[in-house]
Amino acid sequence: xxxPTPPPISPTLRAIVAGxxxxxxxxPMRTFAxxxxxxLAYLVLWLTxxxxxxxxxxxxxxxxxxxxxxWLGGFLLPLGLAVVPRRGAVLPDGGxxxxxxIGTAAVLFAIAFLLTPAAPPHTLIxxxxxxxxxxxxxxxxxxxxxxxxxxxxxxxxxxxxxxxGGARLMGAVGAAAGALSGLxxxxxCPIGGGMHVGFGHAGVVVASGLIGALLxxxxxxxxxx
Amino acid sequence: MAQLLALAWRxxxxxxxxxxxxxxxxxxxxxxxxSTAAAEWMGRYCDGEAAAxxxxxxxxxxxxxxxxxxxxxxxxxxxDLLQLTFMKLHEARALYVRDADPVPWLYTIAHxxxxxxxxxxxxxxxxxxxxxxxADVEHADLSGAREExxxxxxxxxxxxxxxxxxxxxxxxxxxLVLTKLHGRSHAEAAAIVxxxxxxxxxxxxxxxxxxxRILGKREAS
Numbered sequence: 001x002x003x004p005t006p007p008p009i010s011p012t013l014r015a016i017v018a019g020x021x022x023x024x025x026x027x028p029m030r031t032f033a034x035x036x037x038x039x040l041a042y043l044v045l046w047l048t049x050x051x052x053x054x055x056x057x058x059x060x061x062x063x064x065x066x067x068x069x070x071w072l073g074g075f076l077l078p079l080g081l082a083v084v085p086r087r088g089a090v091l092p093d094g095g096x097x098x099x100x101x102i103g104t105a106a107v108l109f110a111i112a113f114l115l116t117p118a119a120p121p122h123t124l125i126x127x128x129x130x131x132x133x134x135x136x137x138x139x140x141x142x143x144x145x146x147x148x149x150x151x152x153x154x155x156x157x158x159x160x161x162x163x164x165g166g167a168r169l170m171g172a173v174g175a176a177a178g179a180l181s182g183l184x185x186x187x188x189c190p191i192g193g194g195m196h197v198g199f200g201h202a203g204v205v206v207a208s209g210l211i212g213a214l215l216x217x218x219x220x221x222x223x224x225x
Numbered sequence: 226m227a228q229l230l231a232l233a234w235r236x237x238x239x240x241x242x243x244x245x246x247x248x249x250x251x252x253x254x255x256x257x258x259x260s261t262a263a264a265e266w267m268g269r270y271c272d273g274e275a276a277a278x279x280x281x282x283x284x285x286x287x288x289x290x291x292x293x294x295x296x297x298x299x300x301x302x303x304x305d306l307l308q309l310t311f312m313k314l315h316e317a318r319a320l321y322v323r324d325a326d327p328v329p330w331l332y333t334i335a336h337x338x339x340x341x342x343x344x345x346x347x348x349x350x351x352x353x354x355x356x357x358x359x360a361d362v363e364h365a366d367l368s369g370a371r372e373e374x375x376x377x378x379x380x381x382x383x384x385x386x387x388x389x390x391x392x393x394x395x396x397x398x399x400x401l402v403l404t405k406l407h408g409r410s411h412a413e414a415a416a417i418v419x420x421x422x423x424x425x426x427x428x429x430x431x432x433x434x435x436x437x438r439i440l441g442k443r444e445a446s
Contacts, residue, residue: 003287004294009279010308016315022273023319088260090322090330095421160320163337164419 028084028092035157036079039150043180046146053190067186070111074104074179074205082158082172092158094165097172105175105205108182113198124191135191136200143181143204144211150177151212159219166220167213174212178205256408259284260326267327271318282311285328288407289335295402296339298391306342310335332409332417336399343395389439393432400428401436 009017081097126132154173162169185201263284269277286307293310294303313334314327321327390398396418403414404425411422411429418425 004290004300006282006286006290006307007304009282009311013308013312013315016312017278018275020270020273020275020278020315020318023271025268025271025319025321025323028322085322085325088324088326089416090320090325090327091333091416093416094419095415160317164333164416 032080032083042149046184050188071179071183074108075176078104078172079176082169094168098168101172101175108205109198109202112202113194116194116197125193135196139185139189139200140203143185144207147177147181147208162220167217170216171209171213175205175209178208263328264324271321306338310338329413336417389436397428397432400425401432404429
């Protein structure tokens with residue numbers, strides 16, 4: 001293809017460039033570490049303020065360990081992909097981050113729905129659709145409120161990068177924040193059963209992901225103007 | 226040897242590596258060399274070397290101008306968008322990641338700049354001349370080349386192809402231009418326009434099918 005001869009740099013642009021000072025360039029891994037650290041500290045703060053579930057000591061320790069690993073992984077992986085670009089790239093890969101976020105939500109839901117133990121009579125199991133629905137809505141709303149902190153922090157950090165794929169990047173941040181909230185809900189919520197934990201706790205990952213995606217879409221359209 | 230030494234002392238060639246010398250001799254850099262050169266100049270520009278901005282502009286501006294012209298269809302508007310793109314690069318230089326290839330990022334900025342201009346034009350009023358007719362704009366062919374830059378070619382076929390390209394939906398035209406005229410991979414083109422590689426493949430395929438149909442109709446008529 002013929003490459004056309006571009007015009008010279010405009011006098012305005014040349015004057016601006018001539019006066020440009022050195023800048024500190026972006027360090028994505030450092031940004032990821034700061035964002036993840038701040039979000040985890042935020043989680044710990046919530047856990048110190050809320051009552052823990054009364055059947056905490058009656059559930060298997062191995063389950064707690066595995067739970068922490070899986071949900072923390074569900075937090076760190078989509079967040080990392082949303083903040084850290086591929087090697088050699090400047091912008092994070094929204095497509096990859098978004099796909100992994102969807103996969104994370106699916107895996108967390110499956111695990112929560114199928115592998116949630118209970119310790120009756122210490123674990124509460126809702127009976128009937130009304131009680132089940134109420135309990136799910138209660139946990140989801142608390143989880144989404146808690147996830148707003150990391151979502152807004154991620155939006156603040158990523159805003160200049162949302163010029164392309166903003167919805168998917170922030171969807172991944174939202175899903176990550178939802179995973180953190182879901183982990184918190186596991187520690188404080190005394191209600192068991194696959195239906196409740198699947199929809200009420202893991203459902204927060206989906207809801208927060210959607211909120212993040214909407215924010216990313218809106219902010220991305222205004223970036224770089 | 227003397228020629229190389231003379232080149233080495235020129236201020237805008239104060240950069241190490243084969244890339245600077247090769248570029249000065251007018252040869253075309255390979256893709257990897259171009260990425261490396263662009264990354265080096267972008268890094269130096271972030272360190273405050275204004276001459277590095279000039280070098281980066283010389284390296285990337287021709288291709289970006291061709292891309293912008295293919296999107297907007299007007300040479301003058303494309304030149305304005307090119308300046309705006311580099312202005313935005315200057316403003317966003319703190320977002321650069323050391324040693325990363327800035328060229329796909331520049332394409333993304335250019336693409337967004339075009340989208341903003343396209344939205345602005347949709348809201349703008351139609352420009353009229355003094356006698357009330359729509360104002361003529363200087364249309365360039367989609368390669369962005371001025372008349373004097375173009376090599377001899379079958380003028381009728383070139384005109385037909387370019388007119389057919391201009392009829393395509395913008396999403397299909399973008400996909401075709403990025404992958405076939407600018408040599409971007411499907412993944413790079415997807416990252417630039419903000420979609421998936423499979424969507425880019427589909428759009429480029431549809432663009433081909435549409436082009437064949439349009440050119441086939443013209444031949445028949």
